[in-house]
Amino acid sequence: MRIYLSLLKFEIKNILRDKMTFIMLIYPIIMLLATTILLPALLEDIESATSLKSTIVVIIIVFAGLGAFIGGALLAFLLLDHKDEHIFDSISVTSVSVSGYIKFKMVYVYILSVISTLVLIWGTQIFAGEQYIVNVGGVIFNPFSGLTALKTIMYAIVMNLYMPVLGLFIATKAKNKIEGFAYLKASALLVAVPVLLLVAPFRLGWQYFLGVLPNFWASKALLTAVYPSLSDGFPFIVAILIGAIYNIVLIRLLYKNFLKSIQ
Amino acid sequence: MRNLGKLISGEIERATKYKILTVGVGVSLLWCIIIAAIPLNDVKQIVPLIVFTDSAIMSAILISASLFFERNEGTLSTLAIAPCSVLEILLSKIIMSVVVALLSTAIIFVSVAIFHGTLINFMLVPYVILVATLNSIIGVLISLHSRDFNSMLVNFSIFVILLDLPAVLASVGLLPNWIELITIILPSQASQILITSTLVSTELYQVLISLGVVVLWSVLLLILAVYPKFKEYMVKG
Numbered sequence: 024m025r026i027y028l029s030l031l032k033f034e035i036k037n038i039l040r041d042k043m044t045f046i047m048l049i050y051p052i053i054m055l056l057a058t059t060i061l062l063p064a065l066l067e068d069i070e071s072a073t074s075l076k077s078t079i080v081v082i083i084i085v086f087a088g089l090g091a092f093i094g095g096a097l098l099a100f101l102l103l104d105h106k107d108e109h110i111f112d113s114i115s116v117t118s119v120s121v122s123g124y125i126k127f128k129m130v131y132v133y134i135l136s137v138i139s140t141l142v143l144i145w146g147t148q149i150f151a152g153e154q155y156i157v158n159v160g161g162v163i164f165n166p167f168s169g170l171t172a173l174k175t176i177m178y179a180i181v182m183n184l185y186m187p188v189l190g191l192f193i194a195t196k197a198k199n200k201i202e203g204f205a206y207l208k209a210s211a212l213l214v215a216v217p218v219l220l221l222v223a224p225f226r227l228g229w230q231y232f233l234g235v236l237p238n239f240w241a242s243k244a245l246l247t248a249v250y251p252s253l254s255d256g257f258p259f260i261v262a263i264l265i266g267a268i269y270n271i272v273l274i275r276l277l278y279k280n281f282l283k284s285i286q
Numbered sequence: 287m288r289n290l291g292k293l294i295s296g297e298i299e300r301a302t303k304y305k306i307l308t309v310g311v312g313v314s315l316l317w318c319i320i321i322a323a324i325p326l327n328d329v330k331q332i333v334p335l336i337v338f339t340d341s342a343i344m345s346a347i348l349i350s351a352s353l354f355f356e357r358n359e360g361t362l363s364t365l366a367i368a369p370c371s372v373l374e375i376l377l378s379k380i381i382m383s384v385v386v387a388l389l390s391t392a393i394i395f396v397s398v399a400i401f402h403g404t405l406i407n408f409m410l411v412p413y414v415i416l417v418a419t420l421n422s423i424i425g426v427l428i429s430l431h432s433r434d435f436n437s438m439l440v441n442f443s444i445f446v447i448l449l450d451l452p453a454v455l456a457s458v459g460l461l462p463n464w465i466e467l468i469t470i471i472l473p474s475q476a477s478q479i480l481i482t483s484t485l486v487s488t489e490l491y492q493v494l495i496s497l498g499v500v501v502l503w504s505v506l507l508l509i510l511a512v513y514p515k516f517k518e519y520m521v522k523g
């Protein structure tokens with residue numbers, strides 16, 4: 024445990040020198056500026072109330088899930104960089120085991136990622152929540168009304184579990200950083216998942232084909248909380264539980280494969 | 287330019303070895319399934335975004351990563367003493383990037399035609415060539431100004447947030463017209479307008495200005511910022 028505390032102290036000392044941590048810290052601030060200042064200003068120009076409603080939902084679910092994707096990509100390139108530079112060989116002769124080091128890095132980036140998601144959702148709610156409330160044909164639509172603090176925390180915890188899934192998947196499949204970018208291109212499909220949930224054919228049973236993607240269940244849970252009338256009645260808590268179990272299973276499998284790939 | 291063919295075939299070999307082509311085709315096929323499933327109106331919104339991501343963002347990041355890897359491998363410094371010019375080496379890399387973008391675009395193009403009976407304007411091909419060229423040059427520029435791989439990632443993130451985000455917002459109809467007009471001078475926004483114009487009706491003057499902006503940025507960046515520093519970058523190793 025003392026070793027991990029030393030590693031944590033090292034990470035905190037290098038917080039501004041380490042580019043990855045720097046991005047993880049700066050990202051939620053930039054996104055928060057976008058969701059509190061830029062996007063509400065742009066929403067004022069949308070005239071159709073119906074498209075305004077779906078645009079608001081898309082903004083919330085895409086931005087809320089973006090942090091996990093960025094964290095996953097950064098974790099992947101950190102692991103690939105260590106692989107390319109043979110850093111794992113150096114770590115293996117220190118008092119920190121390679122598996123311990125990887126677990127530490129995963130947990131560290133995961134916690135930063137969860138905090139980023141919470142800062143983004145709560146920050147948007149506090150500083151610009153009213154600007155996302157719209158009147159659609161006399162009915163008030165408030166996307167944050169169904170999103171309680173507990174639901175937001177559950178969502179952040181489960182959504183960000185796909186961060187290590189993405190990181191480990193790319194780092195295991197790719198032999199180097201170029202291959203890593205090729206796989207990252209494939210992963211860009213994950214960013215589209217929340218948007219697809221709003222497209223007509225995927226609102227019905229077809230959407231469950233997307234269930235194999237790790238961020239589907241958390242995105243579905245958030246959609247249920249933010250826009251219940253577009254959801255098919257699937258309970259929030261069930262989607263969260265399936266998402267959590269599915270991602271944990273994937274992390275275990277991918278983690279074992281990654282360890283094998285660096286041996 | 288007699289070595290260009292050989293250099294390009296070498297680049298294609300590298301792209302195959304590093305699975306850039308295989309994964310690129312695989313991803314485009316996955317997009318085809320989604321294109322088949324969604325209505326034409328949504329296709330018109332999603333397709334320009336997919337083509338923009340492939341030909342602009344991915345072209346820049348793949349060439350950037352590839353240069354870094356080659357420099358670490360030492361192949362770039364070897365090429366510096368090979369009997370071919372710096373321009374040929376640079377062009378072969380840019381052409382490879384364009385080929386990857388064209389391949390993805392072709393698959394998307396065919397899938398829209400098959401599943402929705404709609405032909406995307408054939409101007410998409412020259413536009414993708416221009417957009418991928420410009421963004422590949424930007425990718426090289428990012429590599430030239432990055433000390434290591436991590437700083438390249440940071441520079442690239444800044445590039446995406448500052449330059450590509452407005453283009454993405456515009457493509458989903460979130461940017462008011464006056465902001466779209468001002469930001470047309472940005473390489474990303476001009477690229478986005480060109481690609482979107484092949485599926486959604488766009489004012490001719492916007493297309494012409496975008497065309498001029500993309501060509502002008504490509505020439506200026508290549509001549510003033512990339513070409514003069516590329517040899518030094520190769521030799522440094």
